[in-house]
Amino acid sequence: MKKLYLIKLGEISLKGQNRALFENRLRHNIKDKLRPYHSNVVKQKGRIFFYIDEECPDEVIDKALSTTFGIIAYAEAVVCEKNMEVIRSKAEYLLKKAGLSGKETFKVHARREDKGFALSSYDIACDLADLIHNIYPDMRVDLTNPDFVLNVEIRSEAYLYTSQKKGIGGLPAGTAGKGILLLSGGIDSPVAGFEMAKRGVNLDCLYFHAYPYTSDEALEKVKTLAKLISPYLGGTRLFVVPFTQQQLWIRDHAYEDETTLMFRACMMQVAERLCKQRGYNAIITGEALSQVASQTLPAMAFTDSMTEYLVLRPLVGMDKEEIITISKKIGTYETSILPFEDCCVIFSPKHPVTNPDKKLMTKHFEKLEMDKMLDQAVEETQIFAYNAKGEEIENN
Amino acid sequence: MLDSYYFDNAATTKISSDALNSYIETSLNYPGNPSSKHTLGLEAKKELERARVGFSNILHTKPEQLFFTSGASEAISIVISSLLWLKRPGRVIFSAIEHEAVLSFAPILKEKGFDVVILKAKGGYVTPEELEGALTPETKLVAIQAVNNVVGTINDIKALVKVVRRKEEEFKRKIFFFSDSVQALGKIDLNLTDLDIDGASFSSHKIHGPRGIGLLYLKRGVIQALAKAGGQEKGVRGGTENLPAIVSFYTALKEFKPRSNILDLNLKLREIFINNNIKVLSPANNITGYVLTITTPLPSEVLTRMLSDEGFAVSSGSACSNNAKGKSENVILALGYTPQDAKGTIRISFSPESDEKIALELAQTIIKKVNEFK
Numbered sequence: 001m002k003k004l005y006l007i008k009l010g011e012i013s014l015k016g017q018n019r020a021l022f023e024n025r026l027r028h029n030i031k032d033k034l035r036p037y038h039s040n041v042v043k044q045k046g047r048i049f050f051y052i053d054e055e056c057p058d059e060v061i062d063k064a065l066s067t068t069f070g071i072i073a074y075a076e077a078v079v080c081e082k083n084m085e086v087i088r089s090k091a092e093y094l095l096k097k098a099g100l101s102g103k104e105t106f107k108v109h110a111r112r113e114d115k116g117f118a119l120s121s122y123d124i125a126c127d128l129a130d131l132i133h134n135i136y137p138d139m140r141v142d143l144t145n146p147d148f149v150l151n152v153e154i155r156s157e158a159y160l161y162t163s164q165k166k167g168i169g170g171l172p173a174g175t176a177g178k179g180i181l182l183l184s185g186g187i188d189s190p191v192a193g194f195e196m197a198k199r200g201v202n203l204d205c206l207y208f209h210a211y212p213y214t215s216d217e218a219l220e221k222v223k224t225l226a227k228l229i230s231p232y233l234g235g236t237r238l239f240v241v242p243f244t245q246q247q248l249w250i251r252d253h254a255y256e257d258e259t260t261l262m263f264r265a266c267m268m269q270v271a272e273r274l275c276k277q278r279g280y281n282a283i284i285t286g287e288a289l290s291q292v293a294s295q296t297l298p299a300m301a302f303t304d305s306m307t308e309y310l311v312l313r314p315l316v317g318m319d320k321e322e323i324i325t326i327s328k329k330i331g332t333y334e335t336s337i338l339p340f341e342d343c344c345v346i347f348s349p350k351h352p353v354t355n356p357d358k359k360l361m362t363k364h365f366e367k368l369e370m371d372k373m374l375d376q377a378v379e380e381t382q383i384f385a386y387n388a389k390g391e392e393i394e395n396n
Numbered sequence: 397m398l399d400s401y402y403f404d405n406a407a408t409t410k411i412s413s414d415a416l417n418s419y420i421e422t423s424l425n426y427p428g429n430p431s432s433k434h435t436l437g438l439e440a441k442k443e444l445e446r447a448r449v450g451f452s453n454i455l456h457t458k459p460e461q462l463f464f465t466s467g468a469s470e471a472i473s474i475v476i477s478s479l480l481w482l483k484r485p486g487r488v489i490f491s492a493i494e495h496e497a498v499l500s501f502a503p504i505l506k507e508k509g510f511d512v513v514i515l516k517a518k519g520g521y522v523t524p525e526e527l528e529g530a531l532t533p534e535t536k537l538v539a540i541q542a543v544n545n546v547v548g549t550i551n552d553i554k555a556l557v558k559v560v561r562r563k564e565e566e567f568k569r570k571i572f573f574f575s576d577s578v579q580a581l582g583k584i585d586l587n588l589t590d591l592d593i594d595g596a597s598f599s600s601h602k603i604h605g606p607r608g609i610g611l612l613y614l615k616r617g618v619i620q621a622l623a624k625a626g627g628q629e630k631g632v633r634g635g636t637e638n639l640p641a642i643v644s645f646y647t648a649l650k651e652f653k654p655r656s657n658i659l660d661l662n663l664k665l666r667e668i669f670i671n672n673n674i675k676v677l678s679p680a681n682n683i684t685g686y687v688l689t690i691t692t693p694l695p696s697e698v699l700t701r702m703l704s705d706e707g708f709a710v711s712s713g714s715a716c717s718n719n720a721k722g723k724s725e726n727v728i729l730a731l732g733y734t735p736q737d738a739k740g741t742i743r744i745s746f747s748p749e750s751d752e753k754i755a756l757e758l759a760q761t762i763i764k765k766v767n768e769f770k
Contacts, residue, residue: 212701345695345739 002039004079005061006153006161007048010072010169023048026070026172029234032388033064044155045113049079062165064389067231069198071167075151082117082158084127090160091128091150095135098148098162105142106132112154124152168198173234176200177281179312180271183207183238185221185342188286188315190229190332191323195314196284197233203284204236205229206271208243213344222342223384223392224335230386232330237395240382241270246373247347253368258361260294260352261302263343265365266374268306273378275309282310288323289316293352302358306365400754404709405602406545406579406687406745411644412604414651419606419644430637431628444639447646451611454649456587463612463629464642468578469497471597471612472539474633475574476501477622479536485509486534489527491517491541491551492730495576498539499726515540518732519679520549524559531560533567540573542580542596546713546727546743547678548687550584551575557592578602582652583684588613595619600641604747605648609641655748658685664752665744665759672763677733677741686747689713691733691740692766699742702765708758713741 007030012022027041030050037056042049052061058076065074078094080086110124119127128150132139139148153159181193183205193203207222219240226238246266254262271283287295294303304311315323327333353361385395399410411419422443428436430444445459452459465471476498479488488505490498492514502512513530515522522540531538538560543550553575560573574595580586582603588596598611618630625634655661662685666676669690677689692699700712713724728738744758 212698212705213695215697215701344698346698 001054002051003054003056003061004077004159005050005052005065006075006077006159007050007065007071008073008167009046009048009070010167011171012070013046022070022172022175025175026068029068029070029172029174029388030064032234033068033231034061047153047155049077049159063231065167066165067168068172068234069168069170069200069232070172072169073164073167075161075164077159077161080158080160082114082154084119084124087124087152087158087160088128088131090158091131091152092135094150094160094162095132100136100139100148102136102138104136104147105140105145106148106150107141107143107146108132108150108152110152110154114154114156117154121154124154128152168232170198171200173197173200173232174202176202178202178204178279179282179284180239180274180278180280181205181284182267182271182286183222183225184286185218185225185336185338185340186286187320187327187333187336188288188291188323190225190286190330190336191326192284192286192314193229194232194326194330196312197229201282201284203233204274204278204280205238206267206274207238207240207342208267208270209240210244210247210344210347211242213244213247213346214342215340217338218340218342221335221338221340225332226384227386227390227392228332228335229330230390231388233388235388236386238384238386239274240384241377242380242382243377246370246377249370249373250368251347254364256349257351257353258356258364259347259349261299261356261361262365262368263347264294264299264303265306265361266370268303268311269370269374270377272307272309273374275307277378280309282312283307284312284314286315287313288318288320291320293354296354298355298358299353302356302361305358305362399749400751401707401758402709403744403746403750403755403758404711405747405750406548406743407711408601408607409604409747411601411606412648412651415605415644415648418647419640422640422643426639426643430639431626440639444637444642447639447642450646451649455613456589457613458617460617461588461614463614463632464637465597465610465612465629465633466608466635466638467601467610468495468576468597468599469610470633471610472497472574472576473501474612474621475572475595475597475614475619476505476537476539478619479505479510480508480622481620482536485511486536487511487513487530487532488536489513489515489530489538489540491515491522491539493517493520493544493546493727494539494541495545495578498541498576510536516732517730520544520547520731521682522551522556524552524555527556528559528563531563531567531571533569535563535567535569535571537572537574540575542575542577542586543584543684544727545579545687546724546741547689547731548579548683548685548745549679550580550682550684552682553591553593561592579684579687582649583654583686588615600645600648603648603652605645606641609638609645611645653748655685655746655750658746658748659683661685661746661750661752661755662688665755668756668759668763672766674763674766675737677728677731677737687743687745689741689743690762691728691737692742692762693740694766694769695739696741699740699762699765703758703761706761708761710758711743711745713738713743 037053039052108125108128110121112121426440428440430441448459572594577596596613600609601607624631696712725738
């Protein structure tokens with residue numbers, strides 16, 4: 001036996017000729033999260049009908065569907081023959097299963113995609129409302145804010161469902177190219193990853209580790225963050241780039257007030273090397289305008305100029321509070337606020353430059369002659385991999 | 397990590413084999429609950445009281461003045477939280493360099509209407525004058541530690557108690573003098589009766605005993621604890637007595653032989669650091685010698701990790717961050733040192749067994765790491 005889930009697609013259903021591409025990706029992303037349970041998918045206009053082994057626990061399915069981009073809502077459904085007698089008996093079954101007290105308000109929402117079906121959606125709704133009323137005479141109709149909703153969709157077959165859960169919308173991860181996310185241990189960057197994955201970008205993550213100036217606990221924290229956002233990303237890899245020698249070099253050779261910008265420049269150049277090596281289309285950061293000294297417009301203009309690649313900052317116009325709200329929603333907040341810093345205090349200048357001159361800064365950066373050091377950092381990168389379920393896996 | 401490279405004995409120590417054996421033997425030989433009335437229970441009770449008498453002989457108290465707790469933190473908590481029974485709050489005096497187990501009560505007491513006065517304890521010592529200035533007729537409790545855990549300074553508890561007793565006479569009111577003595581146990585002579593304090597706390601795991609066991613001394617032999625639980629330990633600390641740990645703690649204390657030349661080792665290292673331009677925060681006088689605290693330009697967490705990679709275990713005073721404050725950072729500031737000093741604090745703490753050669757190796761490694769960084 002299999003359980004059936006009706007999955008509603010948002011923006012995907014508006015797609016034209018390339019819709020199949022999005023639907024197929026979504027199908028792949030869902031199935032990927034629910035392995036090893038066997039599942040199969042039937043696509044119909046604006047819907048995916050998803051059948052899965054009955055043994056698969058509800059919470060596993062819930063976790064999978066509620067973290068997959070491309071789904072605006074989903075519900076466990078029952079399917080039956082397009083015959084009002086049969087539909088009524090299924091409706092009765094769902095009614096009993098809902099455990100109502102009989103005092104609730106209700107609504108029947110009918111949808112007739114198969115225009116060949118004899119009754120109109122209004123007729124179907126009235127028919128089933130009668131049925132509910134016969135069973136629970138005290139239940140009253142409320143079309144705007146009902147306690148209980150019975151949904152019926154007449155398609156190739158009839159589908160009935162009651163409780164519908166909200167999905168996270170967006171487009172399936174992997175339909176909008178690949179990007180590399182600069183993941184620190186903070187609140188912002190996991191949210192930035194979430195926001196880009198929402199638009200379908202496939203993401204890997206990049207972290208700069210300056211042991212012993214940053215601790216292994218800080219690295220563990222970043223690994224946990226990668227693991228936590230991995231379900232939204234449809235799986236991800238974490239590149240850990242050793243950054244100690246580079247940071248010390250900058251500390252010793254750059255102007256103190258420019259050190260943060262020089263670190264940022266290095267990070268962009270390392271990200272660029274990975275883009276070239278591994279075919280990413282963009283670099284994504286969690287920067288929000290004016291949050292810290294390196295996130296002013298002139299500072300961002302300078303770090304942008306350090307790479308030929310597109311730099312995307314999905315949080316640039318967001319307030320900290322907005323970012324925190326999302327980070328709590330996606331479950332990264334509690335990890336992000338653990339007190340293991342991703343940058344040691346000795347590398348933070350007392351008065352960092354906030355209005356850098358791009359040309360001058362570029363000249364200063366070139367003078368540091370860090371090309372070889374950055375090549376070496378990339379060579380020594382450690383890679384950790386996480387699957388779409390958020391489990392650490394062997395990196396292949 | 398080799399035991400001999402362990403220099404974080406003020407944090408905790410490894411249980412000694414004798415203490416461990418005594419734990420195992422007591423567990424096997426005395427399986428009964430000391431509150432039970434059958435033979436096994438009575439035997440366990442007898443063993444419990446034997447240990448209590450043993451402790452009282454070493455600490456110069458009466459057995460009925462000692463109560464077993466889960467550790468010093470609990471002992472402290474029993475005493476300070478008992479103030480919450482008072483119908484009228486009054487003044488409470490803590491030194492600024494008390495352990496968090498004491499200082500964490502300051503905001504609670506303030507909220508309950510107490511006037512909490514924190515004595516500066518500059519350099520690591522509370523002076524009788526400083527204490528005297530703070531005592532008022534409303535004062536209910538004074539808590540001053542015997543030996544500081546961050547820099548190893550010894551307070552002159554006897555002199556401080558005298559001030560309190562004099563004031564008691566003047567005010568015609570009792571003032572409870574409590575002294576957290578965790579870092580003093582086994583390391584300095586402790587005659588609790590002679591010190592004339594009202595309460596003291598001790599911990600087993602700092603002297604090679606097991607974790608999870610401590611001792612509370614109460615001169616008057618009773619206190620109204622916040623919770624009585626099962627009424628064990630005369631209602632001062634409820635809960636089934638942890639007999640194996642108690643006996644093992646007693647074994648550890650009997651065995652703990654203070655090291656006669658600990659001060660020499662401390663002063664030797666001190667000189668090496670000073671000669672190499674490393675600032676020493678622990679004073680040279682009135683110290684136990686078991687603790688030597690320095691500060692370097694490297695953030696303490698970073699140097700701790702560097703030393704750990706070389707096999708050494710020391711304690712870092714603060715966190716490598718602008719936002720997070722390390723546990724002992726406030727104490728370092730209270731001692732009168734700068735925030736910069738507090739950021740680079742490293743505490744080296746010895747046990748009687750510490751190897752001098754390896755301690756010197758540690759000092760050289762610290763100097764090397766600091767010089768590389770400059």
